[in-house]
Amino acid sequence: MSRRTLAGGLAMAAALPLTALPAVAEQASVRFPSAKFPLGTGQVPTKKAIAVTQGIDLYDVKAGTSTDGYTVTVLMPSGRDYGKQATAEARAAEVEAAGETPSVQKVIRPSVADAPSQTVYMVRVGLWSLKDKKKAEKTADTLKDAGLKVKVDYLGDDGLKTTGPWDVKVVMIDAKTFRGSYVASLGTSVAKRETVSSMAKARHALVGVNGGFFNIHTAKALRGEPVGASVVGGKLLSEAVPGRTAVVLKGRTARITELETAVTATSQDGQRTEVNGVNRAAATDELVLYTEEYGAKTPTGGTDAVLDANGKVVALRESGAAVAAGTRVLHGNGLAAEWLFEHVFQDWTVRVDTKVVDLRTDRALKLTPDLNVISGGVGLVRNGKVKITAKRDGHDSMNMILRRHPRTLLGVTGNGSLILATIDGRKPGETVGANFHEAAQFMRWLGAKQAINLDGGGSTAMVVGKKVVNHPSDGAERAVGDALLVLPK
Template sequence: MSRRTLAGGLAIAAAITLTTLPAIAEQASVRFPSAKFPLGSRSVPTKTMTNVARGIDLHTVRAGSATDGYTVTILMPSGRDYGTLSTAEATLAEVEATGETPSLQKVIRPSVADAPSQTVYMVRVGLWSLKDKTKAEKAAKKLKEAGLKVKVDYLGDDGLDTTGPWDAKVAMIDSKTFRGSYVASLGTSVAKREAVSSMAKARKALVGVNGGFFNIHTSPALRGEPVGASVVGGRLLSEAIPGRSAVVLRGRSAKITELETSVTAVSQDGERAEVKGVNRAAAVDELVLYTEEYGAKTPTGGSDVVLDANGKVVGVRTSGAAVPKGKRVLHGNGLASDWLGLHAWQDYTIEVVTKIVDLRTKKTVKLTPDLNVIAGGVGLVRNGKVKITAKRDGHDSMNMILRRHPRTLLGTTKNGSLILATMDGRQPGVTVGANFVEAAQFMRWLGAVHAINLDGGGSTAMVVGKKVVNKPADGSERAVGDALLVLPD
């Protein structure tokens, strides 16, 4: 065998291709599909169904079998496990110099709706079965002692051809018989992360899943902040990232779309200023709005103007304090602080004008008490076709598009029913999760004509009643930024 194929006879496909699925027929109600499982060898899945409440069925779906094993991947000088052909060949030579027999693997990340395909190369050593991980770890240790940077990889995580297995939970909520409602929850505050089960318990939810991505790049005390639009009970609690996917919830209707938000402070003297953010850390010269749901102190090093429910300035203070109950705070630093000093005097009125626009319809979304919004991670399906908008939604990397991870997925059917699904992953031999293409195929198979990816990985969780029904990748439920809750009537 050539040294440029994986040792041990491992055969790995170079790319994923989109599986052609049958057209989705109009349905009188949401029903679990009778077609074969859309991934792997397309076998007949095993499934069990439990009726949660009127109009809500929970399905446990299992398919595939474990045939993937382990290999040792050599890291490139960049620290990544892949690189260009020339970089990979240089790395290959380094491994050969240690006396080992490496292999060069070509990997093609598939194209998506807004990003072209990408070809990269990996350098790997050896192949071991699922039960022989310790042997792979010993080989990795030997390579490390030779001065190489390496890691042990389970091949099911790669995102290339696999036989599975897959383990998913699917909640199907029938628009014709369900009489409850859908809401968003940020838990006790925007800044604080909280478990889905805790948020579900507080609202006595029938079903709950984790929501969108939260900001892991801010201060640890503020990492519950959603990345993208968040509306709870008609109150904008986090601004949108323009054009990114979101799900708009109103009563028992759910709509997947893209949103844009704007917030403007208008002083009674007629001067206007753009409010750059809502309930997040402020950058230089930014004006940021904080609501009582924030749950943290405003940033230091600027000025705060406290507004009552009618927009009257009831306090002017140095920043760095909590938001009083029933009040809002406009915070500014630098030029924004100067604007507040000139146009937000004690007893002035500051009108805070908030606007949300649905970018598909170009219409304004009214901020009524029954409105809730959760930011999606990536668009997957639109009008019944796979349409993965990874670049627009900020996730056009090899890791996010090709690699398999646990997924939390949301879809809507032609008749307005809602599908919530979790695909567990990162559990070798038990369940492999899905990449974006597979997640899109899975949601189409379930009957979704529109679908998005929510946060995933260790955040993936589904709660039914008081119980977490999936198996989170971290081994236990993770605290997250927000959740989508299905409430009884």
């Protein structure tokens, strides 16, 4: 069986001139680095700086050049674009039978802090320049006609060696001179998705970026629900996935840590039970708390206990109704409904206790009005060193760790300054995005001692003033679950 290796001749990109920065930026306690760009061929990037307000600077950064082209990737029987060596060899034989010349490519997904490296094999056909995508598509059509499932791949997305280019926006917020505050926003409700622009406009924010991942595997009307902890103005609006990375915002401070939450309900008769979730769809036998911020009806097929602000049971009803302003609802089905029948009665009091624990300090957070929490996607940097917790944070796949995507990143410097960055991607020839390791390297280069990856892909958006300053990969700003907003006071 004939084989050929995909060419990897990557041209060395010429260094780009450095744009002079305003003197105010040079005097700040958080500064844009003068060192070479940490990705690609290590050239000096171009950058333009704009002073947004006292203590906040926006940087428009460009680096790298386009040398990647296209190939055709043959999918494995599993539907993935990679598999074991024997499976890849068998697929390659089918490609040869179809009259094309395949290449079996060994790919090593690098290890992360909580998951070992992984070796897989891909089958690819052909190599074309950026301008010859149609030729790649023609070969793909030939293979499809032979009964093979294939896709046209831009090699810059692979996560392997590349020269870029990269299109990056960075906001640096100086802890010494900034006088505003940081908050989380879920928009008008938990269930509804909104754009960062909409949420930023409503709060007159100076800067906004998309927040954490939201649940795309629930009912369509509920897909604004954050996957992980969400606290807005001191109120827990979504429970944590225990141990996952989050950013805790209080006033003008930001801190990255891991969280767990506990919610309990205690009836007037002294009986106590766990509340399984907050503002999300209920599974069988679960007790779920719904707050007035939910923005959707409680699930049907169960029992609702409606509580006023003091915990008094003002109504017991069949489920499937909205949560009125000034109330909370304990919804139960199955065994949880039975607990409500046995221990919750009209005009009784039910105490709902909420606890959010910082796992790095083993202390509960005080749920004061200035406390906000956004659940991150993946921890990237801890104490100045790369520490990618992809498995713990639910993203240890080949696609998430190795392949490049648009990224929204958050970092905190040694003196508490905040760094927000978006790396645009999925635009062949214009910007390639970043994988987890590149994202971690990039944030360390910017000066972050702690850093996390927020939601990315088509969700990546940065708003400064009233303008989206990056270029979302969907072609337009996507509605998302939550946002981090920088307020003027």
